[in-house]
Amino acid sequence: MHDTDPLLARHIPDRDREVRFLLDAGRLEESEALFDDAIAAAPNTIEPGWDRSAVLAHRAILAWRLGRVLLALELAAEAWAGVHTGRPAKAAAAHTLGMLGYLLEGHRAAAMELLSTAVRMAREAGAWETLAHCLLLEGTAYAHRALNRDDPDPVSKLARALVLFDETLSLPGGRAVRRRALAGSSRALAGLGELAQAEDRAREAVTGDGGAEDLFCASVANWTLACVRRTQGRLVEARDFAASATDLAESIRDALLTRRYSQDLAAICAELGDHVGEVSALRRAIRAGDATLQVLHAGLGQALEQHRLTAQAEQWAEAADRAATRDPLTGLVNxxxxxxxxxxxxxxxxxxxxxxxxxxxxxxxxxxxxxxxxxxxxxxxxxxxxxxxxxxxxxxxxxxxxxxxxxxxxxxxxxxxxxxxxxxxxxxxxxxxxxxxxxxxxxxxxxxxxxxxxxxxxxxxxxxxxxxxxxxxxxxxxxxxxxxxxxxxxxxxxxxx
Structure with a gap:
């Protein structure tokens, strides 16, 4: 088995993790074939010994990245329901909520609520590897939101993201988690104007052990370097790094990253007067942010809201049942x-x-x-x-x-x-x-x-x-x-x- 997040090794079956590795390495045909062979035929079937909700949430991410949007919705909704009805262990529940929050990124309130809840539950469980994973997801969400052009207070979000990434680096975790924390923190540092430290962390993320195979980290690192060069006024280098970041994000089929990077690439091309490059980058951004993401966010948001209402109705029914079976004077069973x-x-x-x-x-x-x-x-x-x-x-x-x-x-x-x-x-x-x-x-x-x-x-x-x-x-x-x-x-x- 390849170098992967140790949390996945604990909660996710080997074959599911192999699909994730192949995707992150840009080996799309192999990942699709393995997904179809191992998962798509029976996506809701979980082998004994694994937490059902965590596996389903992970499979939802795989299905989404492979363009199986309806399957992603189905799996994510079932994972959400499992957290409420299956009562998984806190570490497994934190892992599941973190992945669902990642899927919901763009559906703002719901995503951040899930991500912060995942971090809290991981702390309460004392599961440090799980906490590292959840901190990484929440930090990434803060960083991405801070870099939206319409955000009124990007500095505080970037500072918060950096705190989360630095805490991730201080906790036990595998090489994959460390690389992603380095890459994510490098982009936060660049946004805060700490250019030298940002560049050091970006390069460490891709040159460290296993970095050559981790195209996700490579894409984030190139995005950081594009930001650094743009701030330094070295726009041609910035364009090259931004183009590499966008190519890498597309190669691993991460639509969220592709949309973000291609928007920045278009802005850099506009500053250079490269209108052909600008139009091409904007088209890539539109493709990445078009119907697939809209359907995913809207559909998943509706599914989660429906399950929230169902869970609330179940809680009310349980409360009514408790009231019917309790003596109001003594509080004892009636x-x-x-x-x-x-x-x-x-x-x-x-x-x-x-x-x-x-x-x-x-x-x-x-x-x-x-x-x-x-x-x-x-x-x-x-x-x-x-x-x-x-x-x-x-x-x-x-x-x-x-x-x-x-x-x-x-x-x-x-x-x-x-x-x-x-x-x-x-x-x-x-x-x-x-x-x-x-x-x-x-x-x-x-x-x-x-x-x-x-x-x-x-x-x-x-x-x-x-x-x-x-x-x-x-x-x-x-x-x-x-x-x-x-x-x-x-x-x-x-x-x-």
Whole structure:
């Protein structure tokens, strides 16, 4: 495998990377043949072990550069959807968003949002090679935007681009990343008037290890040298460098670079009085920026907006579902939520040979609390009891406010002895909780608890726990009782009050 970005080696299959290398080397017939053989026949098929969204975004770039615009749109939209629904690792998601931002360059707000998000996610993931790649993409976007003739503040964008490129150079990364950071920073330096340093970096980008094969970097370096010579007043040399940059960009089928370079070439030719060269360069710029880019940017922008709206609708639906399955007073799962989640929890416990335990409890003499202190205090007692019990639960246990002052707790997986132990722990936690700040010097609320295990359906388990709760109430309250079953010997645990 040829020298490539190490991030691609981590996230992109070998054959896809080979297509990219052949494109960047200007070997178009070979790249098209390999693309058709390996990718175009089944572009959405990803081998196991690779992040789907990252591979699809990379294939979208390949399809776009090879003139397969509709395929590029399809792949990019699917990659975007995968980031939202597939929950890839942060490094893979950053890589994907960075490539989508590159494709969207020209659709300004969306592109920069994706690129900056990619950098942030790469930082959070601590993936330094990924961060280098994303910084490089964002820096390139800033540099290109700064050099648009209608940009009101090019200096700040060039300075920002240089910061991003310099940070890229300071991070671990392969030779390909370093070459591109050198080439990109050279153009930013030229725009900022640092001509000597710009020329040094441009030449290093193409003379370093592997630079001869990297026509992308060679095109950027020649563009930089054209800018330097133009600023120095050496217009003939500037025209030669700009023509080389444009030829190289066309040879690797990068329409964004071709349009940018040919516009500069036309301006240099105009300064020289070379009107034939100027017209030829403008025609090249028009060809590069014509229908292909317009279709890509408009179509991809619409696709991403549609997926954004879809994702937003999904979020709203999830929020509505959460609201429907949550008790508004305590914030616990309500009866509907318990009915939806409980069966799966019970099935897991049985499948893992664990004992399914259900704990049913209610607040002792809750009506007296309401009558004495009022319903607002009664609501507080229910909220506080729920919080106290929830602190005693495991992360996968299911605690539900069933109705009124009655609560249900379904334990995920416990041994034959753990269910009663959990029940006693929550009973004691409620009894020992500091209630005086709200209730004054009166008696503190307590709970009675019914515990059951063994039945393999939720209704049977609930019936058994309810039967045990009734016995706990009859035993004097502030007590737990365990239902008798074939597996467990029923017993009551009396608590000193």
């Amino acid at each position: 009866r509907l939520g318990f009915d939806r989640r409980g069966p799966a929890l019970l099935e897991r416990a049985i499948a893992n040979s664990g004992t399914p335990w259900m704990i049913l409890f209610d607040v002792d003499r809750f009506k007296d609390i309401n009558d004495r202190f009022g319903h607002l205090v009664g609501d507080f007692v229910l909220q506080e009891a729920g919080r106290v019990v929830q602190r005693e639960c495991g992360p996968d246990d299911l605690l539900c406010r069933w109705a009124g002052d009655e609560f249900v707790l379904l334990l995920r997986e416990r041994t034959d002895q753990e269910g009663p132990a959990v029940a006693e722990r929550i009973r004691r936690a409620v009894q020992q909780h500091d209630w005086h700040s709200k209730l004054g010097g009166g008696p503190s609320p307590t709970i009675s608890v019914g515990v059951a295990a063994g039945p393999t359906t939720l209704p049977a388990l609930f019936t058994a726990a309810d039967r045990a709760l009734y016995r706990a109430k009859n035993a004097g309250r502030n007590t737990i009782a365990i239902d008798t079953s074939d597996r467990l010997v029923g017993r009551e645990v009396g608590i000193s009050r």
